[in-house]
Amino acid sequence: MRVLAIGAHPDDLEFRMAGTLRLYVERGDEVYMVVSTNGNIGSTRHETKAEIGAIRHKEAQVAADKIGAKELMWLDYDDEFIFDTEETRLRMIDCVRKARPDVMFAPPYMRDYNPDHDITGYLAFIARINAGIPLIKTDYPPTTKIPPMFFWIPGGMSYTNFAPDHFVDITSVWEKKLEIARCHRSQFEDWGGDFFGYALSKKFEAENRYFASQCGTPGVEFVEAFMNQRTFPMVAGAYKFLP
Ligand SMILES: [Zn+2]
Secondary structure (H helix, E strand, O other): OEEEEEEOOOOHHHHHHHHHHHHHHHOOOEEEEEEEEOOOOOOOOOOOHHHHHHHHHHHHHHHHHHHOOOEEEEEEEOOOOOOOOHHHHHHHHHHHHHHOOOEEEEOOOOOOOOHHHHHHHHHHHHHHHHOOOOOOOOOOOOOOOOOOEEEOOOOOOOOOOOOOOEEEEOHHHHHHHHHHHOOOHHHHHHHHHHHHOOOHHHHHHHHHHHHHHHHOOOOOOOEEEEEEOOOOOOOOOHHHHOO
C-alpha cells in the first residue's frame, strides 16, 4: 500500500503520527511525506530564518529516514505564510500524483491555532480529488483513484470540530516514536519551552495516553487518533487502510 502523510511544519507528522507511519513501514507499506512550510521562524535561539530553516530541514530528513519513508517532499514555503493560491494548489496536486496514495493524512482545516495547518489541510483536501483530473496539468500524470483521507489531530480539540473516529494502537512502537520525535531537537523541548513555556513532547505523550484511555483496551497504552474526512466521496471501508 502507498501512504501519503502531509504536514504543515517539520515536526507535525512526527509528533502526531510517527507511530502510525512506523507501523505502515514495518508491515511493508510505502510512506511518502510532505512538509509544506520550512519552519523558519520556529526558534528564539537562532539569529536568522535561514539558519533555523536549514536546521529544521535537516532534522526533518533524519526523522523521515528513521521512520523509513520513501521520500520527504519539502515544499519550502515560509513558516506562517503559506496561502491558497494557484501555485500552492498545483504543487500539492503534484505531491499526490507523485505518491499515488491508497490513503492520505492531512492537517484538519478547522480553525486550528495555526494558519499553516488550515491552509495545508485545505490544499490537501483539494488535491485529493483534483490530482485525478487530466486537464489539470502538472509534472506528474493524473492519479486513477480518490483515496480516503484522515485528519491528524489539531493543536486543540476544545475549540475545533475534531472528533476522532479511528484509533491506531502504537504501543509496540512507542519508544521508536520518541526516538523519531527527538530528531526534531530544535522543537522537542526548546521551542515549546521557550515560546509557550510548555514542552511539546509532554503534549503528544499526554494525547497518546488519553486516546488509549478512550479505547479502554487491555494492553493498549498509546494511541494515535484520526478523523475520517467527512465529505464526498466517502470511501467505504476506510478503516481498512489503517494499520
Ligand atoms: Zn504545525
